[in-house]
Amino acid sequence: MFAVLAMIVGIVLGVVLEPTVPVALQPYLPIAVVAALDAVFGGIRARLDGIFDDKQFVISFVSNVLVAALIVYLGDQLGVGGQLSTGVVVVLGVRIFGNVAAIRRHLFRA
Amino acid sequence: MNRRTLINHGDALLRRLGLRAGPGADPGPGAGDPVAPPLQPLGSSPQPELSVDFLTELFRNPLDAGYGDAAASRARSGPPGPAARRTGFTLRTVTLIATGALLVVAYQQTVATQPEAATARHSLAQDVQQRQAETDAQQKQAEQLRQQAASLRDAIVGPNASALDQVEARSGLGAVTGDGVTVTLASGPAPTDPVTGKPQSTDQGHIVDFDLQVISNELWHDGAEAIAINGQRLIATSTIRAAGNAILVDLAPLSEPYTIRAIGPSTMADALRKSPVGGFYSYLATSYGVKFAVRSTSGLRLAGAADPGLRYATPITPSSRTATSPSASPGPAPSGTAPSGSGSTAPSPPASKSPPATPSPGGL
Numbered sequence: 001m002f003a004v005l006a007m008i009v010g011i012v013l014g015v016v017l018e019p020t021v022p023v024a025l026q027p028y029l030p031i032a033v034v035a036a037l038d039a040v041f042g043g044i045r046a047r048l049d050g051i052f053d054d055k056q057f058v059i060s061f062v063s064n065v066l067v068a069a070l071i072v073y074l075g076d077q078l079g080v081g082g083q084l085s086t087g088v089v090v091v092l093g094v095r096i097f098g099n100v101a102a103i104r105r106h107l108f109r110a
Numbered sequence: 111m112n113r114r115t116l117i118n119h120g121d122a123l124l125r126r127l128g129l130r131a132g133p134g135a136d137p138g139p140g141a142g143d144p145v146a147p148p149l150q151p152l153g154s155s156p157q158p159e160l161s162v163d164f165l166t167e168l169f170r171n172p173l174d175a176g177y178g179d180a181a182a183s184r185a186r187s188g189p190p191g192p193a194a195r196r197t198g199f200t201l202r203t204v205t206l207i208a209t210g211a212l213l214v215v216a217y218q219q220t221v222a223t224q225p226e227a228a229t230a231r232h233s234l235a236q237d238v239q240q241r242q243a244e245t246d247a248q249q250k251q252a253e254q255l256r257q258q259a260a261s262l263r264d265a266i267v268g269p270n271a272s273a274l275d276q277v278e279a280r281s282g283l284g285a286v287t288g289d290g291v292t293v294t295l296a297s298g299p300a301p302t303d304p305v306t307g308k309p310q311s312t313d314q315g316h317i318v319d320f321d322l323q324v325i326s327n328e329l330w331h332d333g334a335e336a337i338a339i340n341g342q343r344l345i346a347t348s349t350i351r352a353a354g355n356a357i358l359v360d361l362a363p364l365s366e367p368y369t370i371r372a373i374g375p376s377t378m379a380d381a382l383r384k385s386p387v388g389g390f391y392s393y394l395a396t397s398y399g400v401k402f403a404v405r406s407t408s409g410l411r412l413a414g415a416a417d418p419g420l421r422y423a424t425p426i427t428p429s430s431r432t433a434t435s436p437s438a439s440p441g442p443a444p445s446g447t448a449p450s451g452s453g454s455t456a457p458s459p460p461a462s463k464s465p466p467a468t469p470s471p472g473g474l
Contacts, residue, residue, distance in 0.1 A: 006203045010210020014218075019211070021219055033216045036209045042174055049173070051181035054198025060174050061205045098172030 003043075027076070028069040031088055035064035038092045041099040048106040068092070253413060260284065279336070282345030282415045286336045288373040289408040291382065293325060295391075296367035298399030315398030317368060319352040322359075324387055325370055326350065332381040334374035336412050340364045343415035360415075367401065371410050379406045 021029060039061035046052040068088050075084030184190070190198070260278075264271035278284030298315025322339060329337055337344045342359040344350075349360060356363045372378065382388045382404050394400040 003206050006206035007210040010207035011214050013207065014211035014214030018218070019215060021215060026219060029216045029219055033212060036212050040209055045173055046177040051177045053177055053180035054202045056174060056176040056180050058201045058205050060176065061209070094169065095172040098169065
């Protein structure tokens, strides 16, 4: 419940402050969002499994975002940015789907 | 495909790659057996097998292993103290706030970049339309003023007015009327790729600037005295050229269908039809669907072209011819005083820029 509140606070902050993203960072935004979503769904599932851990959640969030951005940056430098982005999205997407399926099993027993 | 087959595939793949020497070298529990390994329930794998391909692991257990480890260590050492709990709570809150902000920023970024391009395009298109309307209005005004000036001049010139009008009509600056032909030209339908249904890039039936040039030249050849394409009168210095996909006559963009109207002898329509040019376009019409129609028209009225103006030459008026020598009159001022500009005043070099006797109308 509190987590939802904190996220809403973040959304409101984003709407109110309207931070501008530097142009150099803009390509990494979508991939960072996917990575953050992966961390969030992993956290929700861990919570439902009863094994949630603050440290693990924070570290997974930060490292997910950083590693995803790093891979995309590396891909851009090597000229295979699109392919590597696709790879990152596929891997994270698979994880998100798996975790959402587990969450669904917890919530609906189905 | 269920998990079991996926794992079997993984094992077979590894074996084929020679990553596993044989059953004896295999550390995994029963991985070398022909019987598939027993599936472990979710979250209960005691030690993550890194040798079993990580894709399988990814599909089977998408949760970070760290959660399990942390829970196990908590079970061993008891729940964390209040200070640690508070730190964790703060960190978690900050992370969640950051997540929310990230979502919003990404959303705004995506939404903001899209309409930016669209609005820029829209305003540019509006600009173009507005400028075109302005140009049209000003051209109309210029035409009126030109007629006004012509009538005023005729009143002043008196008996020589008709000769002047003749010269103007021939040079293309004055409006003319008479019988002639109307040639209508339009692109055929773009051929579509039989497989994809998309327009093909090699569009043989597309009218380009070259077509208008060829037909205009043929009309001149057949004796036309005045030609206008979509209302744009052709004069000696007119250009017909392509700019991107548009065809420009002088600087005015034309749009299809192209109507070339020419005033000339009554034989002109037949001459055009029987000429190689006419034959070529008839062939294009039957083969590629190009619209090409030639018909005699009576009572054509062609507007005059805008005066291109003289940039380098200076016309010689009778008064200046008597007052000064032609080479010593660099400006329009017909006075006999020494010119102040135009470099050193060496004693009259033999006139590399001596103006022609009259503005010659016909030559290209």
